[in-house]
Amino acid sequence: MAECPVCGGTVNLGEDTVEGELIPCGECGSELEVTSIDPVTLAEAPKEEEDWGE
Amino acid sequence: MSTKVGFLHSLIRPEEKLLIKEFESRPGVELIMVDDRKLAFNLGQDRFPFDVVIERCINHSRALHALRLFECAGIKCVNTSKVATICGDKILTSIALEEHKVPQPEVRIAFTEDSTIKAIEAMGYPVVLKPAVGSWGRLLSKINDRDAAETILEHKVTLGSYHHSIFYAQKYIDKEGRDIRSFVIGDECIAAIYRVSDHWITNTALGGKAQNCPLTNELKDLSVRAAKAVGGGVVAIDIFETDHGPQVNEVNYTMEFRNSIATTGVDIPKLIVDYVLRVAKG
Numbered sequence: 001m002a003e004c005p006v007c008g009g010t011v012n013l014g015e016d017t018v019e020g021e022l023i024p025c026g027e028c029g030s031e032l033e034v035t036s037i038d039p040v041t042l043a044e045a046p047k048e049e050e051d052w053g054e
Numbered sequence: 055m056s057t058k059v060g061f062l063h064s065l066i067r068p069e070e071k072l073l074i075k076e077f078e079s080r081p082g083v084e085l086i087m088v089d090d091r092k093l094a095f096n097l098g099q100d101r102f103p104f105d106v107v108i109e110r111c112i113n114h115s116r117a118l119h120a121l122r123l124f125e126c127a128g129i130k131c132v133n134t135s136k137v138a139t140i141c142g143d144k145i146l147t148s149i150a151l152e153e154h155k156v157p158q159p160e161v162r163i164a165f166t167e168d169s170t171i172k173a174i175e176a177m178g179y180p181v182v183l184k185p186a187v188g189s190w191g192r193l194l195s196k197i198n199d200r201d202a203a204e205t206i207l208e209h210k211v212t213l214g215s216y217h218h219s220i221f222y223a224q225k226y227i228d229k230e231g232r233d234i235r236s237f238v239i240g241d242e243c244i245a246a247i248y249r250v251s252d253h254w255i256t257n258t259a260l261g262g263k264a265q266n267c268p269l270t271n272e273l274k275d276l277s278v279r280a281a282k283a284v285g286g287g288v289v290a291i292d293i294f295e296t297d298h299g300p301q302v303n304e305v306n307y308t309m310e311f312r313n314s315i316a317t318t319g320v321d322i323p324k325l326i327v328d329y330v331l332r333v334a335k336g
Contacts (some may be wrong), residue, residue, distance in 0.1 A: 016071075016075070018066055018071065018074060019066075019087075019214055020063060020065055020066040020087075020089060021065075021066040021071065022066060023066050023286075024069055033065060034066075034118065045065065046065070047111060050187075050188065051113050051114040051115045051142075051188070052112050052113060052114075052190070053112075053187065053188065053189020053190050053306075053308075054113060054189050054190070054290070054306045054307075054308045054309055054310045
Protein backbone atom coordinates (compact mmCIF):
# COMPACT_ATOMS: atom_id res chain seq x y z
CA MET A 1 0.00 0.00 0.00
CA ALA A 2 1.09 3.54 -0.67
CA GLU A 3 -0.33 7.04 -0.52
CA CYS A 4 -1.51 8.79 -3.65
CA PRO A 5 0.58 11.97 -4.00
CA VAL A 6 -2.37 13.73 -5.63
CA CYS A 7 -5.34 13.00 -3.35
CA GLY A 8 -3.76 11.28 -0.36
CA GLY A 9 -5.86 8.18 -0.92
CA THR A 10 -4.63 4.63 -0.47
CA VAL A 11 -3.18 2.88 -3.51
CA ASN A 12 -2.89 -0.89 -3.44
CA LEU A 13 0.01 -2.42 -5.31
CA GLY A 14 0.33 -5.99 -6.53
CA GLU A 15 3.27 -8.13 -5.48
CA ASP A 16 4.59 -8.08 -9.02
CA THR A 17 4.68 -4.27 -9.23
CA VAL A 18 7.86 -2.97 -10.85
CA GLU A 19 9.68 0.34 -10.71
CA GLY A 20 8.48 2.68 -13.43
CA GLU A 21 5.06 1.03 -13.67
CA LEU A 22 2.04 3.18 -14.43
CA ILE A 23 -0.91 2.65 -12.13
CA PRO A 24 -4.16 4.55 -11.63
CA CYS A 25 -5.24 5.85 -8.24
CA GLY A 26 -8.52 4.12 -7.50
CA GLU A 27 -9.80 7.11 -5.57
CA CYS A 28 -8.98 10.17 -7.70
CA GLY A 29 -8.17 8.50 -11.02
CA SER A 30 -4.75 10.16 -11.35
CA GLU A 31 -2.18 8.26 -13.34
CA LEU A 32 0.77 7.49 -11.09
CA GLU A 33 4.28 6.15 -11.60
CA VAL A 34 5.88 3.76 -9.13
CA THR A 35 9.20 5.53 -8.57
CA SER A 36 10.58 3.08 -6.01
CA ILE A 37 9.67 -0.38 -4.76
CA ASP A 38 11.51 -0.61 -1.45
CA PRO A 39 10.20 1.54 0.07
CA VAL A 40 7.24 2.10 -2.23
CA THR A 41 7.00 5.65 -3.49
CA LEU A 42 4.59 7.08 -6.04
CA ALA A 43 4.67 10.22 -8.13
CA GLU A 44 2.25 11.77 -10.55
CA ALA A 45 3.04 10.25 -13.96
CA PRO A 46 4.81 12.48 -16.49
CA LYS A 47 2.55 14.42 -18.82
CA GLU A 48 2.21 13.11 -22.36
CA GLU A 49 4.83 14.56 -24.70
CA GLU A 50 4.62 15.24 -28.41
CA ASP A 51 6.79 12.27 -29.45
CA TRP A 52 5.10 9.72 -27.19
CA GLY A 53 3.58 6.80 -28.96
CA GLU A 54 4.19 3.42 -30.45
CA MET B 55 26.03 -19.11 -20.37
CA SER B 56 23.04 -16.84 -19.93
CA THR B 57 21.65 -14.49 -22.56
CA LYS B 58 21.75 -10.93 -21.31
CA VAL B 59 18.86 -8.79 -22.48
CA GLY B 60 18.86 -5.02 -21.99
CA PHE B 61 15.27 -3.80 -21.61
CA LEU B 62 15.21 -0.15 -22.70
CA HIS B 63 12.21 1.62 -21.24
CA SER B 64 10.88 4.62 -19.41
CA LEU B 65 7.36 4.16 -18.07
CA ILE B 66 6.21 0.58 -17.67
CA ARG B 67 2.89 0.05 -19.44
CA PRO B 68 0.96 -3.23 -19.61
CA GLU B 69 2.96 -4.30 -22.70
CA GLU B 70 6.29 -3.82 -20.94
CA LYS B 71 5.05 -5.70 -17.89
CA LEU B 72 3.92 -8.65 -20.01
CA LEU B 73 7.30 -8.73 -21.76
CA ILE B 74 9.19 -8.52 -18.46
CA LYS B 75 7.22 -11.48 -17.09
CA GLU B 76 7.87 -13.46 -20.24
CA PHE B 77 11.62 -12.77 -20.19
CA GLU B 78 11.78 -13.63 -16.48
CA SER B 79 10.06 -16.97 -17.15
CA ARG B 80 12.81 -18.04 -19.53
CA PRO B 81 15.67 -20.11 -18.13
CA GLY B 82 19.12 -18.81 -19.00
CA VAL B 83 17.94 -15.24 -19.58
CA GLU B 84 19.20 -12.34 -17.52
CA LEU B 85 17.03 -9.24 -17.88
CA ILE B 86 18.73 -5.91 -17.26
CA MET B 87 16.37 -2.94 -16.99
CA VAL B 88 17.62 0.25 -18.67
CA ASP B 89 15.57 3.36 -17.88
CA ASP B 90 16.14 5.95 -20.61
CA ARG B 91 15.74 8.69 -18.00
CA LYS B 92 18.87 7.45 -16.22
CA LEU B 93 21.00 6.81 -19.30
CA ALA B 94 24.05 8.86 -20.21
CA PHE B 95 26.15 7.66 -23.13
CA ASN B 96 29.90 8.12 -23.36
CA LEU B 97 30.35 7.88 -27.09
CA GLY B 98 33.14 5.55 -28.12
CA GLN B 99 33.82 4.45 -24.54
CA ASP B 100 30.64 2.60 -23.62
CA ARG B 101 30.73 -1.13 -22.93
CA PHE B 102 27.32 -2.59 -22.21
CA PRO B 103 26.70 -5.95 -20.53
CA PHE B 104 23.98 -7.03 -22.99
CA ASP B 105 23.78 -9.43 -25.89
CA VAL B 106 20.72 -7.63 -27.21
CA VAL B 107 18.54 -4.62 -26.40
CA ILE B 108 14.79 -4.62 -26.74
CA GLU B 109 13.47 -1.08 -27.14
CA ARG B 110 10.25 -0.22 -25.33
CA CYS B 111 10.60 3.56 -24.81
CA ILE B 112 7.56 5.79 -24.85
CA ASN B 113 9.45 8.72 -26.44
CA HIS B 114 10.30 8.25 -30.11
CA SER B 115 13.26 10.65 -30.03
CA ARG B 116 14.88 8.88 -27.09
CA ALA B 117 14.27 5.45 -28.61
CA LEU B 118 15.74 6.44 -31.94
CA HIS B 119 18.93 7.93 -30.56
CA ALA B 120 19.46 5.35 -27.83
CA LEU B 121 19.15 2.55 -30.39
CA ARG B 122 21.72 4.18 -32.65
CA LEU B 123 24.07 4.68 -29.71
CA PHE B 124 23.69 1.05 -28.60
CA GLU B 125 24.36 -0.09 -32.16
CA CYS B 126 27.45 2.12 -32.25
CA ALA B 127 28.64 0.25 -29.15
CA GLY B 128 28.18 -3.07 -30.96
CA ILE B 129 24.88 -4.12 -29.39
CA LYS B 130 22.16 -5.83 -31.43
CA CYS B 131 18.82 -4.08 -31.10
CA VAL B 132 15.16 -4.97 -31.55
CA ASN B 133 14.07 -2.98 -33.37
CA THR B 134 17.02 -1.49 -35.19
CA SER B 135 17.59 2.26 -35.34
CA LYS B 136 16.86 2.06 -39.06
CA VAL B 137 13.38 0.71 -38.37
CA ALA B 138 12.82 3.36 -35.69
CA THR B 139 13.98 6.11 -38.04
CA ILE B 140 11.61 5.06 -40.81
CA CYS B 141 8.58 4.15 -38.71
CA GLY B 142 8.92 7.23 -36.52
CA ASP B 143 8.45 9.51 -39.51
CA LYS B 144 5.37 9.14 -41.70
CA ILE B 145 7.13 10.70 -44.68
CA LEU B 146 10.01 8.23 -44.47
CA THR B 147 7.52 5.40 -44.00
CA SER B 148 5.60 6.41 -47.12
CA ILE B 149 8.85 6.62 -49.08
CA ALA B 150 9.88 3.14 -47.91
CA LEU B 151 6.46 1.72 -48.83
CA GLU B 152 6.63 3.38 -52.25
CA GLU B 153 10.13 2.09 -52.92
CA HIS B 154 9.00 -1.44 -52.08
CA LYS B 155 5.77 -1.17 -54.09
CA VAL B 156 3.57 -1.62 -51.04
CA PRO B 157 0.12 -0.10 -51.68
CA GLN B 158 -0.77 2.93 -49.60
CA PRO B 159 -3.26 5.81 -49.82
CA GLU B 160 -2.30 8.73 -52.04
CA VAL B 161 0.07 11.07 -50.21
CA ARG B 162 1.31 14.60 -50.89
CA ILE B 163 4.14 16.31 -49.03
CA ALA B 164 4.80 20.07 -49.18
CA PHE B 165 6.58 22.73 -47.16
CA THR B 166 4.52 25.92 -47.37
CA GLU B 167 0.86 26.81 -46.91
CA ASP B 168 0.40 27.76 -50.58
CA SER B 169 2.06 24.68 -52.00
CA THR B 170 0.18 22.46 -49.56
CA ILE B 171 -3.20 23.94 -50.52
CA LYS B 172 -2.37 23.32 -54.18
CA ALA B 173 -1.26 19.77 -53.42
CA ILE B 174 -4.40 19.05 -51.39
CA GLU B 175 -6.68 20.44 -54.11
CA ALA B 176 -4.88 18.43 -56.77
CA MET B 177 -5.62 15.35 -54.67
CA GLY B 178 -9.18 16.41 -53.79
CA TYR B 179 -11.00 16.81 -50.49
CA PRO B 180 -11.31 15.30 -47.97
CA VAL B 181 -7.73 14.73 -46.87
CA VAL B 182 -6.06 13.96 -43.57
CA LEU B 183 -3.22 16.20 -42.48
CA LYS B 184 -0.81 14.40 -40.15
CA PRO B 185 2.29 15.47 -38.26
CA ALA B 186 5.23 13.51 -39.66
CA VAL B 187 6.17 12.50 -36.11
CA GLY B 188 3.40 11.53 -33.75
CA SER B 189 1.27 8.64 -32.65
CA TRP B 190 -1.96 7.52 -31.00
CA GLY B 191 -4.00 9.52 -33.50
CA ARG B 192 -2.97 12.85 -32.03
CA LEU B 193 -3.13 16.07 -34.05
CA LEU B 194 -4.69 14.40 -37.06
CA SER B 195 -6.89 16.80 -39.03
CA LYS B 196 -9.58 15.68 -41.44
CA ILE B 197 -9.90 18.54 -43.91
CA ASN B 198 -13.13 18.64 -45.84
CA ASP B 199 -12.81 21.94 -47.72
CA ARG B 200 -10.58 24.88 -48.51
CA ASP B 201 -11.76 26.95 -45.54
CA ALA B 202 -10.65 24.24 -43.14
CA ALA B 203 -7.37 23.71 -45.03
CA GLU B 204 -6.43 27.39 -44.84
CA THR B 205 -7.32 27.60 -41.16
CA ILE B 206 -5.46 24.49 -40.07
CA LEU B 207 -2.36 25.27 -42.12
CA GLU B 208 -2.22 28.81 -40.71
CA HIS B 209 -2.57 27.48 -37.17
CA LYS B 210 0.17 24.92 -37.73
CA VAL B 211 2.59 27.48 -39.14
CA THR B 212 1.81 30.04 -36.45
CA LEU B 213 1.47 27.89 -33.36
CA GLY B 214 3.53 24.80 -34.11
CA SER B 215 7.26 24.18 -33.96
CA TYR B 216 9.13 23.99 -37.27
CA HIS B 217 8.41 20.35 -37.94
CA HIS B 218 4.68 21.10 -38.00
CA SER B 219 5.37 23.05 -41.20
CA ILE B 220 6.43 19.91 -43.06
CA PHE B 221 3.01 19.02 -44.36
CA TYR B 222 2.00 15.39 -44.89
CA ALA B 223 -1.44 15.13 -46.48
CA GLN B 224 -3.03 11.74 -47.08
CA LYS B 225 -6.13 11.13 -49.17
CA TYR B 226 -8.98 10.43 -46.76
CA ILE B 227 -10.16 6.83 -46.90
CA ASP B 228 -13.72 6.10 -45.84
CA LYS B 229 -13.00 3.13 -43.57
CA GLU B 230 -16.66 2.38 -42.86
CA GLY B 231 -16.04 2.10 -39.17
CA ARG B 232 -12.93 -0.03 -38.99
CA ASP B 233 -9.36 -0.59 -40.06
CA ILE B 234 -6.93 -3.45 -39.53
CA ARG B 235 -3.91 -3.66 -37.25
CA SER B 236 -1.67 -6.62 -38.05
CA PHE B 237 1.36 -7.79 -36.12
CA VAL B 238 4.55 -8.97 -37.78
CA ILE B 239 7.49 -10.63 -36.05
CA GLY B 240 10.43 -11.42 -38.28
CA ASP B 241 9.10 -13.02 -41.45
CA GLU B 242 5.68 -13.93 -40.07
CA CYS B 243 2.40 -12.11 -39.66
CA ILE B 244 1.24 -13.59 -36.34
CA ALA B 245 -2.15 -11.96 -35.76
CA ALA B 246 -4.45 -9.12 -36.68
CA ILE B 247 -7.32 -7.18 -35.20
CA TYR B 248 -10.02 -4.94 -36.54
CA ARG B 249 -10.09 -1.58 -34.81
CA VAL B 250 -13.74 -0.59 -34.76
CA SER B 251 -14.92 2.92 -34.06
CA ASP B 252 -17.72 5.31 -35.00
CA HIS B 253 -15.06 8.03 -35.17
CA TRP B 254 -12.96 8.42 -38.30
CA ILE B 255 -9.89 7.91 -36.10
CA THR B 256 -9.92 4.25 -35.06
CA ASN B 257 -6.89 4.15 -32.73
CA THR B 258 -7.57 2.07 -29.64
CA ALA B 259 -5.81 4.83 -27.68
CA LEU B 260 -8.82 6.98 -28.63
CA GLY B 261 -11.45 4.39 -27.85
CA GLY B 262 -11.43 2.12 -30.90
CA LYS B 263 -12.51 -1.42 -29.99
CA ALA B 264 -10.46 -4.48 -30.93
CA GLN B 265 -12.01 -7.47 -32.69
CA ASN B 266 -10.22 -10.49 -34.08
CA CYS B 267 -9.39 -10.23 -37.78
CA PRO B 268 -8.88 -13.56 -39.55
CA LEU B 269 -5.49 -13.83 -41.23
CA THR B 270 -5.87 -14.27 -44.97
CA ASN B 271 -2.96 -14.95 -47.29
CA GLU B 272 -3.47 -11.47 -48.79
CA LEU B 273 -3.32 -9.80 -45.38
CA LYS B 274 -0.29 -11.81 -44.27
CA ASP B 275 1.56 -11.10 -47.51
CA LEU B 276 0.86 -7.37 -47.41
CA SER B 277 1.82 -7.14 -43.74
CA VAL B 278 5.14 -8.91 -44.20
CA ARG B 279 5.93 -6.83 -47.28
CA ALA B 280 5.25 -3.64 -45.31
CA ALA B 281 7.40 -4.87 -42.43
CA LYS B 282 10.28 -5.69 -44.76
CA ALA B 283 9.93 -2.29 -46.46
CA VAL B 284 10.74 -0.53 -43.18
CA GLY B 285 13.53 -2.93 -42.21
CA GLY B 286 11.74 -5.82 -40.50
CA GLY B 287 11.74 -6.82 -36.85
CA VAL B 288 8.73 -6.50 -34.55
CA VAL B 289 6.19 -4.12 -36.03
CA ALA B 290 2.47 -3.45 -36.24
CA ILE B 291 0.92 -2.51 -39.55
CA ASP B 292 -2.17 -0.29 -39.86
CA ILE B 293 -4.15 -1.20 -42.95
CA PHE B 294 -7.17 0.35 -44.66
CA GLU B 295 -9.64 -1.76 -46.61
CA THR B 296 -10.37 0.16 -49.79
CA ASP B 297 -12.16 -0.36 -53.10
CA HIS B 298 -8.69 -0.80 -54.61
CA GLY B 299 -7.66 -3.48 -52.12
CA PRO B 300 -5.90 -3.19 -48.78
CA GLN B 301 -3.56 -0.23 -48.35
CA VAL B 302 -0.94 0.33 -45.65
CA ASN B 303 -1.52 3.44 -43.58
CA GLU B 304 1.30 3.33 -41.02
CA VAL B 305 3.89 1.00 -39.49
CA ASN B 306 4.55 1.12 -35.73
CA TYR B 307 7.86 -0.01 -34.27
CA THR B 308 7.18 -0.03 -30.50
CA MET B 309 3.87 -1.72 -30.90
CA GLU B 310 1.17 -1.85 -28.29
CA PHE B 311 -0.71 -5.12 -28.00
CA ARG B 312 -2.52 -5.14 -24.66
CA ASN B 313 -5.92 -5.31 -26.39
CA SER B 314 -4.88 -7.92 -28.91
CA ILE B 315 -3.78 -10.97 -26.92
CA ALA B 316 -7.19 -12.13 -25.68
CA THR B 317 -8.82 -10.82 -28.86
CA THR B 318 -6.67 -12.92 -31.17
CA GLY B 319 -5.75 -15.78 -28.86
CA VAL B 320 -2.11 -15.28 -29.83
CA ASP B 321 0.54 -15.02 -27.12
CA ILE B 322 2.19 -11.93 -28.60
CA PRO B 323 4.71 -11.29 -25.79
CA LYS B 324 5.91 -14.91 -26.00
CA LEU B 325 6.55 -14.57 -29.73
CA ILE B 326 8.32 -11.24 -29.28
CA VAL B 327 10.60 -12.71 -26.63
CA ASP B 328 11.32 -15.74 -28.85
CA TYR B 329 12.37 -13.35 -31.61
CA VAL B 330 14.56 -11.18 -29.36
CA LEU B 331 16.37 -14.27 -28.06
CA ARG B 332 16.89 -15.50 -31.63
CA VAL B 333 18.44 -12.13 -32.53
CA ALA B 334 20.67 -12.33 -29.44
CA LYS B 335 22.00 -15.69 -30.57
CA GLY B 336 22.66 -14.24 -34.02
